[in-house]
Amino acid sequence: MSSYEARFKVWRGDAEGGGLEDFGIEVNDGEVVLDIIHRIQATQAPDLAVRWNCKAGKCGSCSAEINGRPRLLCMTRMSVFTREETITVTPLRAFPVVRDLVTDVGFNYMKAREVPAFVPPEDLGPGEYRMMQEDVDRSQEFRKCIECFLCQDTCHVVRDHEENKTAFAGPRFLMRVAELDMHPLDAADESGLDRKKTAQDEHGLGYCNITKCCTEVCPEGIKITDNALIPLKERAVDRKYDPLVWLGDKIRRRPSGAV
Amino acid sequence: MSVVDRQEWDVVVVGAGGAGLRAAIEARERGARTAVICKSLFGKAHTVMAEGGIAAAMGNVNSGDNWQVHFRDTMRGGKFLNQWRMAELHAQEAPDRVWELETWGALFDRTKDGRISQRNFGGHEYPRLAHVGDRTGLELIRTLQQKIVSLQQEDFKETGDYESRLKVYQECTVTRILKDGSRVSGAFCYERESGRFFVLEAPSVVVSTGGIGKSFKVTSNSWEYTGDGHALALLAGAPLLNMEFVQFHPTGMVWPPSVKGILVTESVRGDGGVLRNSEGKRFMFDYIPDVFKEKYAQSEEEGDRWYEDPDHNRRPPELLPRDEVARAINSEVKAGRGSPHGGVFLDVSTRMPAEVIRRRLPSMYHQFKELADVDITAEAMEVGPTCHYVMGGIAVESDSASARGVPGLFAAGEVAGGMHGSNRLGGNSLSDLLVFGRRAGLHAAQYATGLTGARPLVDEVQVDTAAAEALRPFSAEGPEPGAENGRPPENPYTLHQELQQTMNDLVGIIRREAEMEAALEKLADLRVRARRAGVEGHRQFNPGWHLALDLRNMLLVSECVARAALERTESRGGHTREDHPTMDRAWRRVNLLCQLVDPTGGLAATDPVRGQIDLVRETTEPIRPDLLALFDKEELVKYLAEEELYE
Numbered sequence: 001m002s003s004y005e006a007r008f009k010v011w012r013g014d015a016e017g018g019g020l021e022d023f024g025i026e027v028n029d030g031e032v033v034l035d036i037i038h039r040i041q042a043t044q045a046p047d048l049a050v051r052w053n054c055k056a057g058k059c060g061s062c063s064a065e066i067n068g069r070p071r072l073l074c075m076t077r078m079s080v081f082t083r084e085e086t087i088t089v090t091p092l093r094a095f096p097v098v099r100d101l102v103t104d105v106g107f108n109y110m111k112a113r114e115v116p117a118f119v120p121p122e123d124l125g126p127g128e129y130r131m132m133q134e135d136v137d138r139s140q141e142f143r144k145c146i147e148c149f150l151c152q153d154t155c156h157v158v159r160d161h162e163e164n165k166t167a168f169a170g171p172r173f174l175m176r177v178a179e180l181d182m183h184p185l186d187a188a189d190e191s192g193l194d195r196k197k198t199a200q201d202e203h204g205l206g207y208c209n210i211t212k213c214c215t216e217v218c219p220e221g222i223k224i225t226d227n228a229l230i231p232l233k234e235r236a237v238d239r240k241y242d243p244l245v246w247l248g249d250k251i252r253r254r255p256s257g258a259v
Numbered sequence: 260m261s262v263v264d265r266q267e268w269d270v271v272v273v274g275a276g277g278a279g280l281r282a283a284i285e286a287r288e289r290g291a292r293t294a295v296i297c298k299s300l301f302g303k304a305h306t307v308m309a310e311g312g313i314a315a316a317m318g319n320v321n322s323g324d325n326w327q328v329h330f331r332d333t334m335r336g337g338k339f340l341n342q343w344r345m346a347e348l349h350a351q352e353a354p355d356r357v358w359e360l361e362t363w364g365a366l367f368d369r370t371k372d373g374r375i376s377q378r379n380f381g382g383h384e385y386p387r388l389a390h391v392g393d394r395t396g397l398e399l400i401r402t403l404q405q406k407i408v409s410l411q412q413e414d415f416k417e418t419g420d421y422e423s424r425l426k427v428y429q430e431c432t433v434t435r436i437l438k439d440g441s442r443v444s445g446a447f448c449y450e451r452e453s454g455r456f457f458v459l460e461a462p463s464v465v466v467s468t469g470g471i472g473k474s475f476k477v478t479s480n481s482w483e484y485t486g487d488g489h490a491l492a493l494l495a496g497a498p499l500l501n502m503e504f505v506q507f508h509p510t511g512m513v514w515p516p517s518v519k520g521i522l523v524t525e526s527v528r529g530d531g532g533v534l535r536n537s538e539g540k541r542f543m544f545d546y547i548p549d550v551f552k553e554k555y556a557q558s559e560e561e562g563d564r565w566y567e568d569p570d571h572n573r574r575p576p577e578l579l580p581r582d583e584v585a586r587a588i589n590s591e592v593k594a595g596r597g598s599p600h601g602g603v604f605l606d607v608s609t610r611m612p613a614e615v616i617r618r619r620l621p622s623m624y625h626q627f628k629e630l631a632d633v634d635i636t637a638e639a640m641e642v643g644p645t646c647h648y649v650m651g652g653i654a655v656e657s658d659s660a661s662a663r664g665v666p667g668l669f670a671a672g673e674v675a676g677g678m679h680g681s682n683r684l685g686g687n688s689l690s691d692l693l694v695f696g697r698r699a700g701l702h703a704a705q706y707a708t709g710l711t712g713a714r715p716l717v718d719e720v721q722v723d724t725a726a727a728e729a730l731r732p733f734s735a736e737g738p739e740p741g742a743e744n745g746r747p748p749e750n751p752y753t754l755h756q757e758l759q760q761t762m763n764d765l766v767g768i769i770r771r772e773a774e775m776e777a778a779l780e781k782l783a784d785l786r787v788r789a790r791r792a793g794v795e796g797h798r799q800f801n802p803g804w805h806l807a808l809d810l811r812n813m814l815l816v817s818e819c820v821a822r823a824a825l826e827r828t829e830s831r832g833g834h835t836r837e838d839h840p841t842m843d844r845a846w847r848r849v850n851l852l853c854q855l856v857d858p859t860g861g862l863a864a865t866d867p868v869r870g871q872i873d874l875v876r877e878t879t880e881p882i883r884p885d886l887l888a889l890f891d892k893e894e895l896v897k898y899l900a901e902e903e904l905y906e
Contacts, residue, residue: 014799030515030631042752046803047796051300053481056521056626058397059303075629098452099800109301113421117409118364126358127317130373136366140391143366143398147302183364 003028004083008036011090012048014099020088021045027078033089034062034073037101049100057219060148064101065090070150070217092153107165108149111173114202116195118180121187135184142179142228144220145172151214151224157207168204171214171224177203178228181235196236205229205236263722264457268294269707270700271446271461273433273488276304277396277692278672278699279467280403281356285700286465287410287425291707293700294459295407296428296448298483302404305469305481306692309396310524310622311380312388313693314686315353319370320377321569324385326350327889333687334890335550336382336580337650337680338832339847339898340501343882344657345678349687349694356693357389363409365402367391379529382580382684385569393524393622399689428459433487434808435725436464436495436668439715443495443667447725451805454798456726460717462710463703465669466492466653466662467696471505471820474813475646476756476763479511479522485809486816488674492653493815497662498852498875500676502651502816503823504833506683507768509584511645513602518630520645523605523623525685527640528577530619531566532607534588535639536596542603543576546587550897551579582682582832585644589768592643602643608636644768650683650833651823652676654852660699667706667715671699681832732794732807748793751807758785758813766821771837775825782821783867786814818872819853826851826874844900850877 006027009020023040034052041048052062055074062073067088081087095103151171157164169177180186181195188195199205210233212225222228270286272279275297286293297304316329329350334341357375361367367389368376377386391398411421418424428448435447437458445460468488472480489499510523528534536542547555555576556562562575577584588603598604607616613636617624620635627633627640653670654663655677662668672692679687732751765778789810794803829843830836852875881903887895895904 028516031517032630035517041802042750042756046750046752046794047801049800049802053299053303053483054305054308055481056308056518057629058394058622059299059307059481061300061303077630102452102800105300113408113411113415117405117412120362120364126355126362129358129361131366131369132373133369136369140366140368143391143401144394145401146307146397180364183366186364 006036006078006083007086008040009086009088010037010040010048010101012045012100013097015097018097018100020090031078032074033066033076033078033087036078037073037089049098049102051102058146060146060219063092063148063150063153065092065153070153072148072150072219075219092149094153094155094159095149105149108147108152108170108172111169112176114169115173115176115180116188116193116198118183119187119191119193121185122190124185129185131184138182138227139179141222142175144222145175146220147172148219150217150219154213154217156211156213157204164204164207168207171208171229174199174203174205174208174232175222175224175228178232181232196232199232200236205233208233263726264455265717266294266457266459268292268459268461270294270463270465270703271296271459272465272467272700273446273491274304274467274469274672274674275299275301275427275429276306276467276469276672277399277403277689278696279304279465280400280407281693281696282465282467282669282671282700282703283425284403284406284410285697286704289701289704289708291463291704292424293704294426294428294461296431296433296446296459298432298451299430301427301429302400304400305483306400306689307397308479308481308522309399309689310393310522311526311529312378312390312395312686313353313357313399313689314380314383314387314684315357315389315690316350316385316387317354317357317375317377317389318385319374320386324387328384329353329387330886331889332383333684334680336684336687337682338842339680340831341680342657342677342879343886345695346680347886348657348698349678349691352694353690356690356697360399360402363402363406365398367398378526379574379578380685381525381528381578381584383686388529388686390526392618393526393620395689399692432805432808433491434729435721436491437717437721437725438495438665439718441496441666442715443665444715445717447722449729452800454801454804456729458717458722461707462667462714463669463707464667465671465699465703466674467670467672467699468674470649470673471813471816472646472649474758474762474817474820475767476759477511477520477644478646479508479520480646486812487809488670489652489819490812490815492662492665492668492670492674493819493853493855495665495668496855497665497668498654498854499819500651500654501681501823501851502649502676502819502853503827503851504650504681505646505820506581506648506650506833507585507644508647509581509588509644510605510642511647512626512631513598513641513643514600515631521626521630522645522647523640523642524620525581527605527607527620527623530607531610532577532605533575533610534577534584535604535606536591537598537604538596541577542591542596543579543584543587546583546590547576547579548583550894551583555579580682580684581647582835585768586835588642588644598641600641602641604639605642606639608638613637646763648673648683648688650676650679650681651820658698659702660695661702661706669699669703671695681834729808732792732804749788749791751792751794751803751810754785754789754792754810755806755813758782758810758817761785762817762820766817766824769835769837770824772825775821778821779818779825779870780867782814782818783870786871789814815871818870822870822872822874823851823853844898847898847900848879848903850879851875852877
C-alpha cells in the first residue's frame with residue numbers, strides 16, 4: 001500500500017459561470033478518479049456536485065472530462081496518471097452545466113423520444129419469437145450501450161455546434177436506429193416506417209462524417225462507427241439511389257403507409 | 260410557509276428500477292395517469308447492475324422445468340419462510356413476464372432452436388435464467404425504459420404532449436408519503452437539481468425503491484440504496500416484515516479497496532467457475548448442509564460431469580444457495596485459508612477457454628481487467644461476501660401488492676417483504692420485479708380509478724412539516740435547546756461512515772447478541788447526532804444535504820434490522836446467529852413485524868433500549884395443502900414443526 005497526495009483541478013460553478021478550483025488530496029492504491037472526487041466531497045467540499053451511481057462502469061452516470069478527454073470517472077484508474085501530473089476534471093462540454101460536474105443531459109432524452117419504438121410483428125404472440133443467435137448478435141452489441149452519452153459529448157457535429165442539435169440525433173441514437181433496423185423481428189417496414197430513411201431525413205445521419213471519435217470514447221467498446229453508422233449509411237444510400245429498391249418500394253407500399 | 264407546487268396524478272410510482280417501471284407501464288395501460296419519480300437519471304436505476312438473469316420456468320433448455328419446480332426451489336432457498344402465495348404467483352407468472360419483454364424489443368441470448376436461452380444458477384434445479392451475457396439487468400431496464408418512451412410516443416400522437424399520461428420526474432427524491440386520515444393522499448418531493456419542493460397528489464402510491472445496502476460498509480449496492488421506501492412506509496404507518504434477513508452475496512470483489520464489495524456475478528459459478536482456498540482445495544464439498552445433502556454432488560468428478568449431463572449427476576456445491584456459500588467463504592477465511600486480500604479464489608481460467616469466458620462473462624472480464632488488473636482468463640479472482648439484498652421489507656398482501664394497513668400504498672420489488680423468505684435465490688429478483696411490479700401497477704390503478712366519492716386531500720400542515728424537516732440540515736448550526744448549546748454541527752459523511760462500520764461489524768454476516776445490543780446503542784447515539792447533521796452551501800444539487808436527509812431513512816431501517824436480528828434466536832437463510840447456530844422449526848411460522856413507535860412523526864426517541872421501533876411477532880398462515888403436496892414428507896420434516904405436519 002502506498003499513498004500520495006495528488007493535485008486536482010475541479011471545475012466548480014453553475015450556469016452563471018465558474019472556474020477551476022485546486023485541491024491537494026490523498027490517493028491510495030487501486031483507486032479511480034471517482035474515489036478521489038468523493039474524498040474531496042467528504043473532507044473538503046461537501047457540496048461538490050457529481051453524478052454517479054453504480055461505480056462499476058455499468059450505469060453510465062459519472063461521465064465527465066478528465067484532462068479534456070470524455071471518460072467515466074468510475075472507470076478511470078489513478079494509476080494511468082503519473083504522481084506529478086495535475087488532474088483536471090471538468091463537466092461534459094457539449095451539455096449545459098447545472099452545477100460543478102453535473103450537466104443537463106436532457107438533449108439525449110429528447111432525442112430518445114424521437115426514435116420510433118420497436119414494432120412487434122403482428123402475427124407472433126408472446127413466447128412465439130424465434131431468432132437465431134447470429135441474427136441477434138449485431139443488435140445485441142448496440143444494446144450494450146450504458147447511455148453514458150460520452151459519444152454524444154465528443155461528437156464534433158454537436159460538440160462545438162449548438163445549432164446542429166435540432167437536426168442531429170447523435171451517435172447514440174443513430175445507433176439505436178441501426179439496432180432496430182437490424183432487429184430480426186422488427187416490423188417497422190410492414191407498418192410503413194422506413195428506418196433507414198428516417199435516419200437520413202429525421203435524425204441527421206448525413207452530418208456524420210465517420211471520424212470515429214464516438215467509437216474511441218465508448219467505455220463499452222462498441223464499434224459505433226464501423227458496425228452501426230457506416231452500415232446504416234450504406235443501407236440508407238442503397239435505398240436512396242438503387243432504382244430497383246425504389247421501384248419495389250413504390251409497388252409494395254400500402255397507401256396508408258406512405259410517408 | 261412557502262407555497263409548494265402541486266400536481267395531480269392517479270398513481271405515483273416511487274423508484275424507476277425494474278419494479279417501478281413495470282408498475283408504471285401497467286398503471287398507464289390500465290388508464291391511470293401515472294407519474295414515476297426517481298433519484299437518478301431515467302434508466303440508471305440499480306437494476307442495471309443485475310448480471311445473471313431472470314428466473315422463469317419456460318423450460319426452453321430442460322423441458323422438465325415448470326412452475327411447480329420453480330416454486331419448490333424458491334421455498335427451499337428461502338428455508339420455507341417465504342410468503343408462499345407470493346412464491347406461487349411468482350413461479351406461475353414469471354414466464355409471461357419474460358416473453359412480454361420480447362414484444363417490447365428485448366433481445367435475450369438464444370438457444371440453438373432460436374428460443375430464449377436459459378442458464379444454471381445457485382438453488383435452481385434446471386437451467387432457468389433468461390439472460391443477455393452478464394448484463395441482463397441493463398437489458399431489462401433499457402427494455403422497460405424504451406417501452407415507457409413508446410407509450411409516451413402514443414400519448415404524444417393523441418394529445419400533443421409526451422407527458423400527458425405518463426411522466427418521469429428524474430433526479431427527484433420523496434421524503435414523505437402524505438395521508439388523509441388512514442389513506443394515502445400523495446408524496447412530498449424535492450428536485451435534486453434545484454432543491455425545489457413539490458407535492459404529487461395521488462390516491463395511489465407504489466413504493467419500489469429497492470434496498471438498504473448503503474447502511475453497510477461492504478456492499479454491492481449503489482448510493483441510491485438508502486432504504487428510502489422502507490422508511491417512507493414505516494413513517495406512513497405500514498409495518499416492515501422480517502428485516503433481519505439480509506443477503507450477503509458470496510462473491511464480491513475484495514481488492515483493490517476502492518472496489519471492495521462490487522459484485523462478481525453468480526453466473527461465473529453457474530457456467531463452471533469453482534471456489535478454492537489458499538491450499539487449492541475446492542472447499543464447498545465440506546459445507547453441504549443436511550437439508551441439501553441428497554441434491555448436491557459428493558465428489559468433484561460428479562460435480563464436473565453435471566455440467567454436461569445434469570440428468571444423471573448432481574450439481575456441484577458451488578451452486579448452493581447464496582447464504583450457504585457466503586458462510587462457507589467466511590469460515591475458510593476465518594480458519595486462515597483465505598487469499599492474500601482476505602477472500603477466497605474463484606477460478607474460471609482453468610475451466611473454460613479464454614474466448615468462451617470473454618463471450619459469456621464480458622462484463623466480469625472487463626471489470627477485473629479495468630479495476631483490478633486481473634485477467635480472469637488467465638488467473639483466479641479473489642472474492643468475498645458483500646451485502647447485496649434485503650429479503651425483509653414492506654409487509655404486503657400477496658395478490659395485490661398493497662401495503663398492510665395503509666389504503667392506497669403499494670410496494671413491489673426488493674422493498675417489499677415476504678416473497679423470498681429468509682434467502683433469495685439468484686435470478687428470482689428480476690422476475691420478482693416484473694411479476695409484482697405489474698401486480699402493484701394493476702392494483703394501484705384499479706384502486707385510484709375505482710374510488711367513489713372525494714379523493715383523499717393533501718393536508719397543508721403535513722406539507723409544511725415535511726418542508727421544515729427537509730430544511731433542517733441548513734439550520735443545524737443554530738444552538739439546540741437545552742444542553743446541546745454551542746456544539747458544532749455533525750458532518751453527514753462522517754455519520755454515514757460510522758453507521759456503515761457499525762452495521763458491518765455488529766449486525767453483519769455472523770451475528771452475536773452482545774454485538775447487536777451494542778449496535779442498538781450506537782444507532783441511538785447516531786440518531787441523536789444525526790439531528791444535528793449540518794450542511795454547507797445551498798439547495799442546488801447539494802450532495803451533502805441529500806445525504807443528511809437520507810440518514811434518517813438509513814438509521815430507521817438499520818434499527819429494524821438490528822432489533823429483528825436480536826429477537827430471532829435461530830439461524831436461517833440470511834440471518835446467522837453464532838449463539839443460536841441451527842435452524843429451529845418452531846421459528847418457521849414466526850414473522851417479525853417492525854412498526855414505528857410513534858407514527859405521528861415525532862422522532863425524538865433517543866433511548867437506545869426503547870428506540871423508534873416496536874417489534875411484533877406474528878404467526879404465518881399455514882401453507883396451502885396442495886402446495887405442501889409438491890414436497891416429499893421426508894423433506895418437509897426438516898423444515899416444518901410437528902404440529903404443522905399433522906394439520
